[in-house]
Amino acid sequence: MEIHAETIREKLKSKGLKITPQRISVLEALYALQDHPTAEQIIDFIHQKNPNIATGTVYKTLDILVKNGVTTKFRTDGEAARYDCILSHHHHLFSAESDHIEDYENEELNRLLGNFFETHHIPNFEIQSIKLQIKGRFLSNTNSD
Amino acid sequence: MEIHAETIREKLKSKGLKITPQRISVLEALYALQDHPTAEQIIDFIHQKNPNIATGTVYKTLDILVKNGVTTKFRTDGEAARYDCILSHHHHLFSAESDHIEDYENEELNRLLGNFFETHHIPNFEIQSIKLQIKGRFLSNTNSD
DNA sequence: ATTCTTGCAAAGCATTTGCACCCTG
DNA sequence: CAGGGTGCAAATGCTTTGCAAGAAT
Numbered sequence: 001m002e003i004h005a006e007t008i009r010e011k012l013k014s015k016g017l018k019i020t021p022q023r024i025s026v027l028e029a030l031y032a033l034q035d036h037p038t039a040e041q042i043i044d045f046i047h048q049k050n051p052n053i054a055t056g057t058v059y060k061t062l063d064i065l066v067k068n069g070v071t072t073k074f075r076t077d078g079e080a081a082r083y084d085c086i087l088s089h090h091h092h093l094f095s096a097e098s099d100h101i102e103d104y105e106n107e108e109l110n111r112l113l114g115n116f117f118e119t120h121h122i123p124n125f126e127i128q129s130i131k132l133q134i135k136g137r138f139l140s141n142t143n144s145d
Numbered sequence: 146m147e148i149h150a151e152t153i154r155e156k157l158k159s160k161g162l163k164i165t166p167q168r169i170s171v172l173e174a175l176y177a178l179q180d181h182p183t184a185e186q187i188i189d190f191i192h193q194k195n196p197n198i199a200t201g202t203v204y205k206t207l208d209i210l211v212k213n214g215v216t217t218k219f220r221t222d223g224e225a226a227r228y229d230c231i232l233s234h235h236h237h238l239f240s241a242e243s244d245h246i247e248d249y250e251n252e253e254l255n256r257l258l259g260n261f262f263e264t265h266h267i268p269n270f271e272i273q274s275i276k277l278q279i280k281g282r283f284l285s286n287t288n289s290d
Numbered sequence: 291a292t293t294c295t296t297g298c299a300a301a302g303c304a305t306t307t308g309c310a311c312c313c314t315g
Numbered sequence: 316c317a318g319g320g321t322g323c324a325a326a327t328g329c330t331t332t333g334c335a336a337g338a339a340t
Contacts, residue, residue: 018294018339039329054297059330061295075220079305080329096273109261113277116254128241128281132258136273163314165320184304199322204305206320224330225304 003031015068022053026061030071030085036092036101038080076101091132100138148176160213167198171206175216175230181237181246183225221246236277245283 008027012019029037029045037045043058062083065071071085078099090105113130153172157164174182174190182190188203207228210216216230223244235250258275 020295020339022296052297056298056331057296060332063331073222075222077218077220093267093270102270104267106265109265112257112261116257120251120254122238122249122279124284125238125247125279126282126284127279129279131278131280133276133278134267134270134272134274135276137271139269139271163319165314167321197322201306201323202321205307208306209320 003028011070015070017064017068021050022057023061023065025050025053026058026065027070027085030065030083036082036084038082040080042083089129091134093138094133094135095138096135097137102138104132104134148173156215160215162209162213166195167202168206168210170195170198171203171210172215172230175210175228181227181229183227185225187228234274236279238283239278239280240283241280242282247283249277249279 005024008024009019011027012023017023025046026042029042033041033045039059039062042062043053043055046053046058062071062073066073066083069087071083072087073081073083075081076094076099082101086103088105089110090103091109093102093104095101109132117127117130150169153169154164156172157168162168170191171187174187178186178190184204184207187207188198188200191198191203207216207218211218211228214232216228217232218226218228220226221239221244227246231248233250234255235248236254238247238249240246254277262272262275
């Protein structure tokens with residue numbers, strides 16, 4: 001997932017946010033670290049090139065990005081919150097053995113769920129979004145998850 | 146969800162756990178507070194009758210109960226972890242406006258999902274469980290969520 | 291110039307841990 | 316009486332906050 005500096009600037013500008021080196025760094029990290037990084041992973045990544053950006057600033061920036069719909073934040077069974085810059089409707093595969101997470105996207109599944117809940121209304125509840133948490137085991141050849 | 150003291154004792158005994166007043170209190174709280182309580186809510190409930198049970202003990206007990214499959218632990222987008230003593234396969238409805246959570250159980254949905262993933266294997270992944278996170282708005286008459 | 295953003299360090303909150311004492315089986 | 320369980324308080328880990336100084340528009 002490559003992203004150009006110009007794209008990042010436009011993303012910030014379109015939300016009416018000031019363009020600062022710190023915010024650019026956070027967005028760069030977010031797009032470079034595809035694996036639903038924690039704040040700590042983002043901070044580590046940033047500090048490789050910019051050791052002077054403060055931890056608190058990264059948290060504040062992430063918060064602002066979430067509030068502006070640039071990224072999303074979610075929790076796993078682990079301690080730290082995860083950030084995700086993929087905004088399309090997708091689900092998550094969770095490793096039962098580690099903290100590894102992958103995306104799962106399937107239009108047919110989304111249609112299936114949409115149909116199901118169209119014919120099976122939940123009493124007194126208005127659905128806004130549906131996400132699957134699929135827990136299991138990654139069978140990669142490297143077994144590195 | 147009423148539960149008798151005897152049932153609780155048997156539950157502990159069947160897992161080879163020592164029966165202590167503290168553990169009984171935690172289990173009573175868990176069954177009395179149906180709404181996926183946080184540790185804090187459990188502690189508050191217990192302290193109404195047993196102000197002398199330590200916070201750390203409740204956390205340790207909850208941990209042991211989770212490890213022994215008596216209850217489950219999960220996280221929402223909120224801060225604190227939630228505990229759930231309903232063990233059947235069910236999904237969760239999350240309020241977009243508050244911390245309120247309700248269970249959603251539907252055999253047909255479970256079958257539908259089972260069928261889907263039987264014919265749509267995920268490469269290099271072995272599914273162990275599937276849970277829906279359904280986010281939306283509770284439309285109760287009292288609007289109390 | 292004005293308003294927003296940053297850095298820093300301290301505080302906050304949920305949870306865990308260490309250890310001496312105590313209780314259950 | 317032996318092995319676990321408990322209470323307490325301190326420690327941990329993630330995240331938030333307050334505020335003075337700095338930067339973006």
